[in-house]
Structure formats: structure tokens, C-alpha cells
Amino acid sequence: MEEHSTIYYDIDGLVLRRGQAFLLSVTFNQDFNADRHxxxxxxxxxxxxxxxxxxxxxxxxxxxWSAKRVFTGDGRSNCVCLQINSPSDALIGKYSIFLEICPIERGLLNKRALSIFQFEIDIYFLFNPWQKYDSCGLLSSEQIAEYVMNEHGQIYLGLSDIPRYIPWHFGQFERVVLLTALALLNKVQLSAQQRIDSSVILRILASKICSEYGSTDGIFPSSFDVLPLCQENEYTSSPTILKLYLASNSQSIHGNSGSNWQHAAVFCSLCRSLGIPCRIVTVYNAACQVQERRNTDMNLNRGQQTMVVVNSKITR
Structure with a gap:
């Protein structure tokens, strides 16, 4: 939907941003008087x-939430157009939508004739970075373009003085990415307040990137459950990884446990698919999963407090 900046989502259903109005047109198979229902x-x-x-x-x-009838002027007597407004803190996720109709006879509701119709289409409500009252709202359109809408990027690797980069396809608008993000959220039980907390949702997604030792509930297997001789994979696309995950019935993909930068890339894709602004930042000279030794020489005063760092480097 262009007004909601969701036109690029490749998924069956209507994808919307919460806190933003949308129109819903209902066509009946006969003339319908909305004032009598x-x-x-x-x-x-x-x-x-x-x-x-x-x-x-x-x-x-x-x-x-609010709903009101709007008049389009097309003159059709079997059509009713509704404008729906969702709050800026509405639950994100997949929704089914129903229409409940009860006739009004002599000023009273005839509940015996009440009917409920289910729409065939599903609706997906996402975070809304364009909405200032949304917890994920951003002030800059440039930031939204980079942190939410950008499907392709570069991940920097190598050393700080000799950096190199690889291209990555985040693919946050592809069906498999959004479905995976929602499937991961569906596995947890949270309170009503926690469900609308974007920081809690981020923790859930992050906890499902890698499996715990002895389990297969994460996208990547645990590094403790993978043979050390297993070669590093060559994935450069989040949708490719997530297709393997869903194809294995939401079990960890086969192979190695992936690299830290691959974990970050998949996490970034999941966040962007839900409308959460996200980007990858490379930290160099960090002693994490490296086969080097960090040497730090410091001078201490009589109170055992650091005075000057003389030398701090990583040596092989």
C-alpha cells in the first residue's frame, strides 16, 4: 500500500503501518442500507x-481504534466504505478481520439476525517509523530510507587498516522474511504490555538467531553443536538463509553456525521487515572469536587506578 510505504512487500494480504488510517471497502451481493444496521x-x-x-x-x-463510514460518491447502493484508524501502539502482527452486522428493527437490535462475515484477506500491522508517536518513529526521511527501506547494503570485514566489504541482500520485503519474524514472535508468551514494547521484541528476535546448546529452535545451530571442521558458508542473502529455516519446519539450518556478521545481517532483515529501524555497524579490534591475544600495558598509581595506557594492541 503506497500511502503506508508497504508497496514493496511481496506477501498475500494487506500490509499496513500502525497509527495510520486506511480505507476498507465492503461490497454486498444486494442493496444494503447501512443506516438500518x-x-x-x-x-x-x-x-x-x-x-x-x-x-x-x-x-x-x-x-x-476507530471506524467511521466515508462516502465515496460512486452511487453504489451495495457498497460501504469504512475508514479505520489504529493506535500508534497497536500490536504488530498478522490479523484476521471480521464484519459484524446486526439489523435495527423499530429502534432495537435484532440479535437473532446477527451475522458475522470473515474477510478472505489477512492484514499485517507493522511498526511505523513515519509516525512520530510510534516507539520506532524517526525524524529524518534519510534515516528511514537507510535504516528501514534499503534492501541492499555492504558489510565491512577485514582489519581496521585494511577493511574489505561484501554485498548483502537484506530482502526485508520478501515474504519469507516477514513470515519468519512473525513466526519467531508466535513462539513466546508475553504480557499485553510487553507485546507492544519494541525493545522486548528486539530481544526475542535476537535470542532466536542462534540456538541454545542442545536445541534447534534458532535460525542458526549452536556453535557447540557444529563440527569444528565444517566449512564456513557463503551466504550473502537473508532470504536465502530464512527459506532454509522455514523449509526445515522452523528448525536450525544444516551446516555451520554462521559468522557474527551473518547473524547481524539476518537480525537486521527481521527488524526491518517489522518496520524497526536497524543497521549493521562493524567494530574493529574487538577481541571476539579471534585467534589473537590482546596485550594491554598500563601504569597504576598507589590507589591501583589507571594513569596512562602505554600500549594496547592485538598481536597474532
Whole structure:
């Protein structure tokens, strides 16, 4: 959807940004008088376990959700156009949508004739970096273009004085990336407040990048469960890795446990697919999974406090 900057998502369904209005057109198979019916729109989130449904009466509001009828002027008597507004802290995820219709007879609701219709299309609500009230809102369009919309990038490796880079395809708009992110969230049980906390969602995604020792619930297997002679993979695309993960019934991909930069790239793709701004930063001269020894020479005063760092380097 162009107004929501989700036109690039390659997935069946309607992808929307929370906190932003959208139009929903309902066409009936016969003439329909909306003034003689009590209409409610119902959203049921499929991503989070045991989440409550949201029921919005027409021309009213509920839990900061609202729905009102708008007139398009096309003159069709069997069509009703609704404008739906979601709050800026709505649950992100996949939703089913229903329309509840109850006839009004002599000023009273005829609940015996109540009907509920389910839409065939699913709706996906994502974080909204364009919305200043969203927890992931950004002020700069340049930042949004880089941290949310950019599908291709470079990851810097090598040494600080001799850097090298490799291209990476983040592919956050591909179907497999968004479905993986939502599938990972579906595995956890959280409180209602935690479900709308972007920092909690980040921790969940990060915890599922690599499996714990002895388990296969992460995207990459644990480094302790992989043979040391296993060659390093040559993946340079997040969708390629995540397709293998989903194809194995959400079990760790076969092979080695991947590199730190591959973990970061996949994590970045998952975040961007949900609308969370993210980018990769390379830290050089960090003593992490390196076969070097860090030598640091320091002078201490009588209080055992550092005065001057004389030499700090990594030697092979």
C-alpha cells in the first residue's frame, strides 16, 4: 500500500503501518442500507498467543481504534466504505478481520439476525517509523530510507587498516522474511504490555538467531553443536538463509553456525521487515572469536587506578 510505504512487500494480504488510517471497502451481493444496521469491525491477531480481539463499532472508537463510514460518491447502493484508524501502539502482527452486522428493527437490535462475515484477506500491522508517536518513529526521511527501506547494503570485514566489504541482500520485503519474524514472535508468551514494547521484541528476535546448546529452535545451530571442521558458508542473502529455516519446519539450518556478521545481517532483515529501524555497524579490534591475544600495558598509581595506557594492541 503506497500511502503506508508497504508497496514493496511481496506477501498475500494487506500490509499496513500502525497509527495510520486506511480505507476498507465492503461490497454486498444486494442493496444494503447501512443506516438500518449496527455494524462493527473486528480484528483478531494471529501472531500473539491468547491476544484479545478488537471490536470497533461503526462511527465509534474502542481502545483507541476507530471506524467511521466515508462516502465515496460512486452511487453504489451495495457498497460501504469504512475508514479505520489504529493506535500508534497497536500490536504488530498478522490479523484476521471480521464484519459484524446486526439489523435495527423499530429502534432495537435484532440479535437473532446477527451475522458475522470473515474477510478472505489477512492484514499485517507493522511498526511505523513515519509516525512520530510510534516507539520506532524517526525524524529524518534519510534515516528511514537507510535504516528501514534499503534492501541492499555492504558489510565491512577485514582489519581496521585494511577493511574489505561484501554485498548483502537484506530482502526485508520478501515474504519469507516477514513470515519468519512473525513466526519467531508466535513462539513466546508475553504480557499485553510487553507485546507492544519494541525493545522486548528486539530481544526475542535476537535470542532466536542462534540456538541454545542442545536445541534447534534458532535460525542458526549452536556453535557447540557444529563440527569444528565444517566449512564456513557463503551466504550473502537473508532470504536465502530464512527459506532454509522455514523449509526445515522452523528448525536450525544444516551446516555451520554462521559468522557474527551473518547473524547481524539476518537480525537486521527481521527488524526491518517489522518496520524497526536497524543497521549493521562493524567494530574493529574487538577481541571476539579471534585467534589473537590482546596485550594491554598500563601504569597504576598507589590507589591501583589507571594513569596512562602505554600500549594496547592485538598481536597474532
Amino acid at each position: 449496527y455494524i462493527s469491525v473486528i480484528f483478531k491477531c494471529q501472531t500473539w498467543l491468547n491476544s484479545s480481539e478488537v471490536k470497533i463499532p461503526l462511527n465509534n472508537s474502542s481502545n483507541e
